Amino acid sequence: MKRVRSVELSRQFVIKAILFMPLLGALLCAASLSQAEDLPDDFTVHAPLTLSGEGPWYRLELPLGVQLNARQSTLNDVRVFNADGQAQPYAITQSPPQRSVDQTPIAVKWFPLYNSDGAREAEPKIRVERTPNGTLVEVQPQGEIEAGEEILRGWLLDTSAINAPLDQLILDWSSERDGFQRFSIEASDDLQHWQRWGDGQVARLSFAEELVEQRVVNLPGRSARYLRLLWKSPLSAPTLNAVQLISTQPGVLPLSWSPPISGRTEKSGVYVWQLPVALPLERMKVDITQPNSLAPATLYGRRDSNAPWQLIDNGLLYRLSQNGQDVVQDEMELSGNLVQQLKLEVDDRGGGLGKDAPALSFAVRATQLVFLGRSAPPYSLAVGNPTVKSAALPLTTLIPGVSLEKLATLSRASMASTPVAPAAPVTPAEASGLDMKRIGLWAVLVIGVMLLAWMALGTLRSSRAK
Template structure:
């Protein structure tokens, strides 16, 4: 009797499985993202050295998105293959002012009997808040006071304080330690840490440490209290180095029309929910003054949330217009804005003013592979995000390397596509239905081949 080995049956099954996998592989590959899955397509023009390219994503393109997170954005090559990509948001860059700024300093005295206590002072300030005179509270006779520390007037520096540079008389050498405290009202003090300066001389050599690092925060006044008051030096100079936050890079929309909910209350509907940073109202009528309250919400089913209140105006002074027409938003994802205008200021005119909004500038970096030309596709309410972290997409990324990447630009301005409130099914997607039907038939065929192989091997045993 001719008996087939069980091993041979397993080999036949394996061959059938491999054959089935080869059959289904091209079909499964078609289940990836396809250009036709997206509502908007815009050709890209690339320049510079690849294979990575950077695209400054204009707001006009983002308005075609169907997801506020921009999960529905892809770059395709000429063969319809999706390219690996990363998304980055613009960050404000701190601008360091390298020039130290001289500030006023005032001595802080205590009684010799209470040399470690917090100094109590009385001050005289100018109308701008600048210190004119600082005197200890109470009467101290000559010889009873002890120098406890120094008070620095930093009110003229409206920026984060990063470095303190001190100089003192040459009589005091060695290490000088002190605490650093900050205040805006001379009543409540916050501790900023410890500082140390030093001056050491040996033979003809002089070693100095005059710079103290600060935490990079704003303060109108600094107080330096020496750890050992008996050795507190007499200052001859106090300077500060500050950094100023750079301007947040923003992308602005064109003006959109609104509607009147009731007199003095205007509502605007955005094409898509976006994380808004600022908004601007077009005030066309001269000498307009409008106290306003701004509200926002994600959609028409959510309650209104108060965002801010302020004063908008366009006033003519000395032949020139002075305009305040912008308000800040916290960056939350919203799709509707409402403005309530206090009519006691005269309102904003008879027509509904147009509104412009801004989001943080977004940059797309993609790795070009396959045949050009490349195109940007956007607009799909259900697709999942495919963005990689930028450090993963560009191994060994450095600021210099990022700046040296090639650039990509939209060849044409993307046409705005109105976003429906909810996805609307327009009919069966026969292409996808056919694809899944072929996949199911392929699985059935694979199972039929496996069963047939098993029966054949059993009958020959």
């Protein structure tokens, strides 16, 4: 009799459990879907996108402001939504830092450019001898210039051997021409048509019984077979001893600059800046407002306030007036490592940078987002969620057979304005790193187990009463 009653008990429990399983399964599916599906309301900042081209893939260069508004420095909380609020498949491409200790400058040939004394300000006319691949062998003035009347106007650089965008120019010159050297930079592929690349300046100064040099000039990151350097004052053009160039890796995105941020003065001549998040900085710029400022400086950085300061660079910062114009050197190079705090120590014997900390701008290599547009536009970019996980795909998965050439031909997406939102206060759930969706899933599981236990207990009581 007891055996029959036990079998009947088990049978009733199994029947109730089977009847309950679809309900438990539905609850688990709902919890899983709520955890996997991203919704626009889960993000604090949104920005509409403007499309150019037919798609279906679009590439968007993310402004630095997007990264500053993200709640995760790794950009895990970036999404693209369509008009129906559906998240779009996407991939993120980031260029590696360009400044590295292994980067070797490439030496190039240089040739003097002469003018006659009566046409010292004119553009030099030259005749050249080149090899079939375009390498310069000889450069001579076009027309006769009498001995003693030639004026060194500038220099022609042969960069035809460098098949990559040019990022930096490094000069060394004769010691009798110390001080500031200012010149214009022009580029050409045929020696006939020249494109202006801006101005350059280098300096060699004696300061406090030390030699302070600034020999590096930043270039716009474009390719050219030849460069022409024309001195602002022909009589001051120096004799070059060495010319080197640093090229940009193929496919590297341009630098993206931040708006100026304020800092604090730690003590006289020592300034500290705090960045919103840790970023792989490649360049920084100090706003030198006071005329005739000269500041030999040492730059340090660190990941957070608990880490020791690490030496980044030494350099000379200045704003000096010459012939009614300001000569400015206000940038310093960084290694591309993650940095959230910067410290600048200035030698006050040069006049310093003032009592208050100057404003500072910083630059990182731009980040590119590629997404597959599905369903109804318009599309919008969303950012700002401290707990969501990354949904990015590998670029080779998003675009089968992708290459640098194919990537460059994709349709474009742009943002009318950078999304800006006030920094949201950290809630207790964010501070402790809790994931509310994960907690909800566990709550459904616990409730299901409790219901099964309650059913088993009810069946047991019913059998005892009988």
